[in-house]
Amino acid sequence: EVQLVESGGGLIQPGGSLRLSCAASGFTVSSNYMSWVRQAPGKGLEWVSVIYSGGSTYYADSVKGRFTISRDNSKNTLYLQMNSLRAEDTAVYYCAREEDGGTDYWGQGTLVTVSS
Amino acid sequence: EIVLTQSPATLSLSPGERATLSCRASQSVSSYLAWYQQKPGQAPRLLIYDASNRATGIPARFSGSGSGTDFTLTISSLEPEDFAVYYCQQRSNWPPGTFGQGTRLEIK
Numbered sequence: 001e002v003q004l005v006e007s008g009g010g011l012i013q014p015g016g017s018l019r020l021s022c023a024a025s026g027f028t029v030s031s032n033y034m035s036w037v038r039q040a041p042g043k044g045l046e047w048v049s050v051i052y053s054g055g056s057t058y059y060a061d062s063v064k065g066r067f068t069i070s071r072d073n074s075k076n077t078l079y080l081q082m083n084s085l086r087a088e089d090t091a092v093y094y095c096a097r098e099e100d101g102g103t104d105y106w107g108q109g110t111l112v113t114v115s116s
Numbered sequence: 117e118i119v120l121t122q123s124p125a126t127l128s129l130s131p132g133e134r135a136t137l138s139c140r141a142s143q144s145v146s147s148y149l150a151w152y153q154q155k156p157g158q159a160p161r162l163l164i165y166d167a168s169n170r171a172t173g174i175p176a177r178f179s180g181s182g183s184g185t186d187f188t189l190t191i192s193s194l195e196p197e198d199f200a201v202y203y204c205q206q207r208s209n210w211p212p213g214t215f216g217q218g219t220r221l222e223i224k
Contacts, residue, residue: 035213044215045154045203045215047205047214050211058211058212100166101165102152102164102171102205102207103152103205103213106159108159
């Protein structure tokens, strides 16, 4: 059974850093495209970043230069390093597995709150 | 960047009725469009991929159609569990995987 479990969210001050983790089971992270998608409170979905199976990475303009997506193949885990956090980064962050036609598996999400 | 516009923003219907949700793209995405359902406090769930293909385990009452810039998600006969928010996402110019703003399907 495919499972994605995020952790690492919490309350952080503006300008701070946080690293989110997403532990995967039932499939191999490094063999798939893996994304982070976020959702601000009461708002819609916003795609954040993707890492391809080959290792290429892409970011939304809103986070480029501040966020870094990575993975640890030995731990079958996906990460999102978030630096220079802003109030507008406050959201539930989902990790997700990408297939050709859509995002077929999602974690339960972890809440990041950026506030002083 | 491709912009997706969903309509209506809110749709009020009763169980048993037919629901028709629209998603319009600012430029052609061919058939590279997905639909998701999200219930309160839950992660999104993939319903439809490549505009018209149901994802694994999705009931036959859900169907998708369209190509180019205009797409439709149809729920043939609403069940109580179908009341949720629905998002479309373009997969043509991906990444970024832009989403529509969502349509809230509520009980009338």
